[in-house]
Amino acid sequence: MSFTHAELEKKLAELIESHHVPGAQLAVLDGDSIIEVAAGVLSLRTGSPVTTDALFLPGSIGKLYTATLVMMLAEEGLIDLDKPVRTYLPDFEVRDQHARDTVTVRDLLSHTSGFDGDVFLDTGRGDDALERYIKEIADLPQIASPGTIWSYSNSGFSVLGRLIEVVGDTVYETALRDRLLTPLGLQHSVVFPEDVIPHPNSVGHVPDPDDRESYVVSPVWGLFRSCGPMGASLVASAGDVIRFALLHLDGGVTADGTRLLAADRVAAAQEPQIRLVDDTVLGEAWGLGWILDHFGDVAVIGHDGNSLGQNAFMRVAPEQRFGFCLQTNVESALSMYRELAAWLFEGQLGVVPRQDPAPLPSRVVTDASRYVGTYRREGLAFEVDQAEDGSLTATIKASHAAAEMQDLPPMDDLPLAPVERDQSFLLKLPISDSDLLAVFFNPDDDSAAPTYLHFGGRAHKRVVV
Structure with a gap:
């Protein structure tokens, strides 16, 4: 038509x-x-x-x-x-x-x-x-x-x-x-x-x-x-x-x-x-x-x-x-x-x-400590933490010039919702009208601990475990 x-x-x-x-x-x-x-x-x-x-x-x-x-x-x-x-x-x-x-x-x-x-x-x-x-x-x-x-x-x-x-x-x-x-x-x-x-x-x-x-x-x-x-x-x-x-x-x-x-x-x-x-x-x-x-x-x-x-x-x-x-x-x-x-x-x-992959029924993450750490690129850092209930959260700190011009709201303790794909989660920012896929990966060894967090089209390198 x-x-x-x-x-x-x-x-x-x-x-x-x-x-x-x-x-x-x-x-x-x-x-x-x-x-x-x-x-x-x-x-x-x-x-x-x-x-x-x-x-x-x-x-x-x-x-x-x-x-x-x-x-x-x-x-x-x-x-x-x-x-x-x-x-x-x-x-x-x-x-x-x-x-x-x-x-x-x-x-x-x-x-x-x-x-x-x-x-x-x-x-x-x-x-x-x-x-x-x-x-x-x-x-x-x-x-x-x-x-x-x-x-x-x-x-x-x-x-x-x-x-x-x-x-x-x-x-x-x-x-x-x-x-x-x-x-x-x-x-x-x-x-x-x-x-x-x-x-x-x-x-x-x-x-x-x-x-x-x-x-x-x-x-x-x-x-x-x-x-x-x-x-x-x-x-x-x-x-x-x-x-x-x-x-x-x-x-x-x-x-x-x-x-x-x-x-x-x-x-x-x-x-x-x-x-x-x-x-x-x-x-x-x-x-x-x-x-x-x-x-x-x-x-x-x-x-x-x-x-x-x-x-x-x-x-x-x-x-x-x-x-x-x-x-x-x-x-x-x-x-x-x-x-x-x-x-x-x-x-x-x-x-x-x-x-997007479908969310799993539970937000509890097996081996959550595998993902905990700081992932960073120029002007932005992700702090991934394990919550008391076994789920993961992300706190995002943006410092680049565009972020300053936008007067971004706080982005603390945002839930990472696991989905039906390995090492992948849905994350919704307070400045976004939709969930986005966040993927942890290690380009050298898929089975090893992740060395990067990919989100919003950008790779964030793991700098603190």
């Missing part, structure tokens, strides 16, 4: 009401058609209605644009994905010298660099923002050897942004605009906050500190310029995000027939580079920039994005030319996304997204 504009509009309105989301935008791709609908308000402060041409912050969906720019330079022979980053950025430094010398461009694209990745730094508004950022992360610690495990790395994409600047003799935002947004004819996509002003645009919403059940407008709109290649530069409508995705569904050719990428390079970007352990949070594997998954027997690609009080999701089935982009103006809309994805894909293709 195909969805009508009225059906999609009605469903989106129902979803924002049931999930308490101020406003949302939805674009659905069906063959060669894109249907765009909107519901709710852009801001609880102004009450301005969401329109289909309004601009949201797609967040890390913008990493796909960065990855595409890298692949365009690779196609021109200016970058070899399998050469070390220092081939092109001789001043690139991280704390571990072996990692510094061996991390490849492919490692950065597939989040397998092994160095910590959520470093958000204000290095100014100038054209040297990325150059200064690279200097500031020279002491970034390593949590694993390059190419060994997957751990989502925002910092890695700012390194890629600087790579684009140096190899392409430009600045990142100019490359994004001139090499992608303009050739694709994206009328509702911009790269700087001041470019947003002529357009209707959404603001983020965060829980009211005095009433966590209510929302207030986020006091900060976007991240720093140095975070641009992570996805912070892109401001776009949901429809434009889908129009960008069509470049990768159409073998690298734009709507007017211009070729931006070779078909074999587009296909290679959708080939698995590494499998994920927490595979119900994002997907089952990662490509060159892309989340790779299956809904039933249907291959799906996409990406999610978080900004300050905004949350976006994009999934498309390339072979069936079906998919969607959902943009919302709350910081966590995972449960809304999951309900919408199931409704759309089951109605159109008879499949649904993969589900």
Whole structure:
């Protein structure tokens, strides 16, 4: 079946009401058609209605644009994905010298660099923002050897942004605009906050500190310029995000027939580079920039994005030319996304997204001491403890800049609910509207005590037992 504009509009309105989301935008791709609908308000402060041409912050969906720019330079022979980053950025430094010398461009694209990745730094508004950022992360610690495990790395994409600047003799935002947004004819996509002003645009919403059940407008709109290649530069409508995705569904050719990428390079970007352990949070594997998954027997690609009080999701089935982009103006809309994805894909293709493993009837954990300890990455630490009843709890301490801007609530003694999968638990954060899968693992020996905790797409290294 195909969805009508009225059906999609009605469903989106129902979803924002049931999930308490101020406003949302939805674009659905069906063959060669894109249907765009909107519901709710852009801001609880102004009450301005969401329109289909309004601009949201797609967040890390913008990493796909960065990855595409890298692949365009690779196609021109200016970058070899399998050469070390220092081939092109001789001043690139991280704390571990072996990692510094061996991390490849492919490692950065597939989040397998092994160095910590959520470093958000204000290095100014100038054209040297990325150059200064690279200097500031020279002491970034390593949590694993390059190419060994997957751990989502925002910092890695700012390194890629600087790579684009140096190899392409430009600045990142100019490359994004001139090499992608303009050739694709994206009328509702911009790269700087001041470019947003002529357009209707959404603001983020965060829980009211005095009433966590209510929302207030986020006091900060976007991240720093140095975070641009992570996805912070892109401001776009949901429809434009889908129009960008069509470049990768159409073998690298734009709507007017211009070729931006070779078909074999587009296909290679959708080939698995590494499998994920927490595979119900994002997907089952990662490509060159892309989340790779299956809904039933249907291959799906996409990406999610978080900004300050905004949350976006994009999934498309390339072979069936079906998919969607959902943009919302709350910081966590995972449960809304999951309900919408199931409704759309089951109605159109008879499949649904993969589900979390079912919780076990008891929270008592056999050999709970096996997991107790501190697991850490840059800017965030998990303290896993055993409760008196034999269950496990997690206390989370966030110290990175984005956490400070979000004014996060305490996250103490959160229950870890064991599920029907070894060494896996469901954990719900007070800032999230949905449980997320937490997986303990040891990449060297599955039977040994875990050396990492994977949660929210990030690996946290065990530092205290």
